[in-house]
Amino acid sequence: MLLNKHIIVGICGGIASYKAVELVSRLQQAGAVVDVIMTEHAEDFVRPLTFSTMSHRPVYSDLWEPSGQAAERHIALAEIAEALVIVPATANTIAKLAHGMADNMVTAVALATKAPLLLAPAMYKEMYMHPATQANLALLRERGAVVVEPEVGRLASGAFGPGRLPETSVLLGAISMLLGRKGDLAGRKVVVTAGGTQEPIDPVRYIGNRSSGKMGYALAMEARDRGAHVTLISGPVALPAPYGVEVHPVMTALQMRDAVYNAIRNADALVMSAAVADFRPLEAAAHKIKKGQGEFAGMPRAAGQAERDADGFPLYLTHNPDILGGLAAQLGQPEGGIQLQRRLIRVGFAAETDDVLAHAQSKLVAKQLDLLIANDVSRSDSGFGADTNKVFIFHANGAVEDLPVMPKTEVATAIWDRVVSLLGMA
Numbered sequence: 001m002l003l004n005k006h007i008i009v010g011i012c013g014g015i016a017s018y019k020a021v022e023l024v025s026r027l028q029q030a031g032a033v034v035d036v037i038m039t040e041h042a043e044d045f046v047r048p049l050t051f052s053t054m055s056h057r058p059v060y061s062d063l064w065e066p067s068g069q070a071a072e073r074h075i076a077l078a079e080i081a082e083a084l085v086i087v088p089a090t091a092n093t094i095a096k097l098a099h100g101m102a103d104n105m106v107t108a109v110a111l112a113t114k115a116p117l118l119l120a121p122a123m124y125k126e127m128y129m130h131p132a133t134q135a136n137l138a139l140l141r142e143r144g145a146v147v148v149e150p151e152v153g154r155l156a157s158g159a160f161g162p163g164r165l166p167e168t169s170v171l172l173g174a175i176s177m178l179l180g181r182k183g184d185l186a187g188r189k190v191v192v193t194a195g196g197t198q199e200p201i202d203p204v205r206y207i208g209n210r211s212s213g214k215m216g217y218a219l220a221m222e223a224r225d226r227g228a229h230v231t232l233i234s235g236p237v238a239l240p241a242p243y244g245v246e247v248h249p250v251m252t253a254l255q256m257r258d259a260v261y262n263a264i265r266n267a268d269a270l271v272m273s274a275a276v277a278d279f280r281p282l283e284a285a286a287h288k289i290k291k292g293q294g295e296f297a298g299m300p301r302a303a304g305q306a307e308r309d310a311d312g313f314p315l316y317l318t319h320n321p322d323i324l325g326g327l328a329a330q331l332g333q334p335e336g337g338i339q340l341q342r343r344l345i346r347v348g349f350a351a352e353t354d355d356v357l358a359h360a361q362s363k364l365v366a367k368q369l370d371l372l373i374a375n376d377v378s379r380s381d382s383g384f385g386a387d388t389n390k391v392f393i394f395h396a397n398g399a400v401e402d403l404p405v406m407p408k409t410e411v412a413t414a415i416w417d418r419v420v421s422l423l424g425m426a
């Protein structure tokens with residue numbers, strides 16, 4: 001998404017300007033062409049050399065230098081820019097932008113460019129909350145600017161409140177989303193599930209699986225960066241919520257089923273990458289099971305058939321609903337089933353350790369899917385926890401694609417490419 005994109009990063013005079021160094025570096029590493037423009041006071045915090053070292057390009061700041069070249073340059077930059085990102089945006093620059101002032105290179109480029117504007121305000125909490133700043137931001141939003149809300153936390157002054165510049169990953173997400181908003185999924189609603197479910201045994205223990213959620217999160221971010229409205233239904237994972245994605249955290253398979261069936265009613269595509277637990281304890285104990293009580297694990301005490309032996313005790317499990325399979329069954333019903341507003345493209349995953357192709361093919365048919373992504377989770381470069389995946393894509397028309405090992409982000413791209421062409425046919 002960022003590859004070869006021409007991005008102008010405007011740096012204002014706030015303490016958070018040092019954090020923009022990492023942003024510029026990450027944008028450059030992602031293949032973007034980054035031109036940095038600094039206000040005079042930004043140079044009091046970070047030297048231009050720091051930014052030019054990261055961007056591998058000259059840094060601009062003085063609009064009034066005697067050769068007149070900078071004055072010409074600001075027009076050229078304004079024309080070539082695909083996004084103007086102001087990080088940090090101070091109250092002063094926000095006020096100038098709201099009122100169309102152009103007294104330095106950052107504000108002059110902002111006025112001269114047709115590129116979308118993204119602002120990441122960072123300042124002392126009272127300045128941020130001041131009605132003047134809020135009114136200026138509202139005006140800029142009305143004109144189409146994207147404002148990445150500052151985080152609430154400890155500020156440089158020592159005070160606590162809103163005004164912290166968000167993490168670089170959040171800013172990168174916001175920039176990617178801005179650049180992709182007219183992409184091939186613009187106007188589409190997609191639902192992605194990710195991570196594994198946790199099925200409680202008692203308040204402290206659960207049955208889970210090794211799903212990291214990386215594939216599902218990559219799918220959600222890719223769809224966002226192609227313009228989709230994304231609902232991400234996620235089991236517990238150690239990943240940050242992606243910027244601009246509607247995240248619904250769930251714990252159990254039953255919660256995931258309810259969230260999915262609710263979210264798909266007006267969606268165009270459902271991609272189920274979650275590793276849903278097929279079984280759950282028949283009944284979760286209300287209190288922590290003590291060593292001596294194990295014989296009742298997972299079952300109502302009244303059932304009472306458990307025989308505790310010398311070394312252990314049985315754990316009673318019951319089937320969880322098959323979310324995708326259940327959907328196929330319900331959609332076939334004229335009454336009482338789930339009513340969808342649009343044709344829903346359905347994509348499933350099959351995590352297998354043996355006979356990958358045969359199992360995958362039968363899951364595609366049984367769950368009536370448009371696409372099934374099969375991976376061999378016994379390989380170290382594929383499946384749970386890995387950053388790469390080796391997948392086969394099974395199509396409803398019988399076609400099978402064998403993709404090479406690639407990063408999960410590229411697998412996500414390949415999957416959405418197929419979904420986009422199916423949506424084009426729908």
Ligand code: CTP
Binds near residue numbers: 278325
């Ligand atoms: N899935 C689901 N509900 C379940 C289990 C799985 O919706 N209770 C979805 C998964 O998200 C995935 C697909 O069905 O997209 C296949 O999941 P997988 O666990 O590989 O298949 P199962 O149908 O559970 O078959 P098995 O575990 O017997 O291989």
